[in-house]
Amino acid sequence: MHDLACRRGDRVLFRGLSFALNAGEALQVTGTNGTGKSSLLRLVAGLARPFAGSVARHGAVGLVDERPALDPELPLERALAFWRGLDGRTPVDLDALGLADLLDVPVRYLSTGQRKRAAMARLLGQRAEVWLLDEPLNGLDVHAAALVERLAAAHCREGGVLLIASHQPFALAGMREVALADFAP
Numbered sequence: 001m002h003d004l005a006c007r008r009g010d011r012v013l014f015r016g017l018s019f020a021l022n023a024g025e026a027l028q029v030t031g032t033n034g035t036g037k038s039s040l041l042r043l044v045a046g047l048a049r050p051f052a053g054s055v056a057r058h059g060a061v062g063l064v065d066e067r068p069a070l071d072p073e074l075p076l077e078r079a080l081a082f083w084r085g086l087d088g089r090t091p092v093d094l095d096a097l098g099l100a101d102l103l104d105v106p107v108r109y110l111s112t113g114q115r116k117r118a119a120m121a122r123l124l125g126q127r128a129e130v131w132l133l134d135e136p137l138n139g140l141d142v143h144a145a146a147l148v149e150r151l152a153a154a155h156c157r158e159g160g161v162l163l164i165a166s167h168q169p170f171a172l173a174g175m176r177e178v179a180l181a182d183f184a185p
């Protein structure tokens with residue numbers, strides 16, 4: 001991220017944000033509701049264009065936000081199979097994610113935490129080098145939250161890059177933190 005600025009509607013949310021993440025590094029962006037955390041992830045993902053500055057990425061990007069890209073009408077197994085057809089057949093431990101007993105349940109019936117875990121399953125299958133996690137612990141019970149923290153640590157150990165947007169604490173050794181409010185105009 002180089003000298004990045006973000007505008008939504010007629011308001012500039014932040015400006016002058018520069019940051020570099022190398023392989024294995026993690027950064028948490030913090031800030032109160034509406035400071036622009038999700039907007040920043042969308043800029044980094046390439047889903048929105050910066051008002052100023054630029055983003056450069058190396059490697060594939062996996063974004064997990066509150067909208068899992070899983071067909072709500074399909075049973076979970078088939079919704080995940082759709083992505084396996086595109087992402088490749090990386091084995092994902094659905095048991096560890098607490099999803100093994102839910103494979104016949106339509107995605108629209110999954111609880112908030114179950115949907116989040118399903119989104120993590122898809123992310124793991126994607127094998128993207130860059131993980132962008134928007135409020136990754138939202139809706140998760142303590143066991144699932146600890147699991148996601150372990151998955152994030154493993155991702156970084158394997159040389160992945162991690163950018164988290166959250167106002168909640170996320171336990172990850174060595175993760176740096178930046179407060180988006182410091183870049184308000």
Ligand SMILES: Nc1ncnc2c1ncn2[C@@H]1O[C@H](COP(=O)(O)OP(=O)(O)OP(=O)(O)O)[C@@H](O)[C@H]1O
Pocket residue numbers: 008009010013031032033034035036037038039040167
């Ligand atoms: N398409 C849009 N047009 C205009 N304003 C928008 C648009 N999308 C988001 N915003 C505004 O941009 C601001 C930042 O939104 P964003 O979702 O990035 O914040 P956030 O820090 O992730 O908040 P939260 O902690 O509530 O998730 C909010 O005030 C929001 O209303």
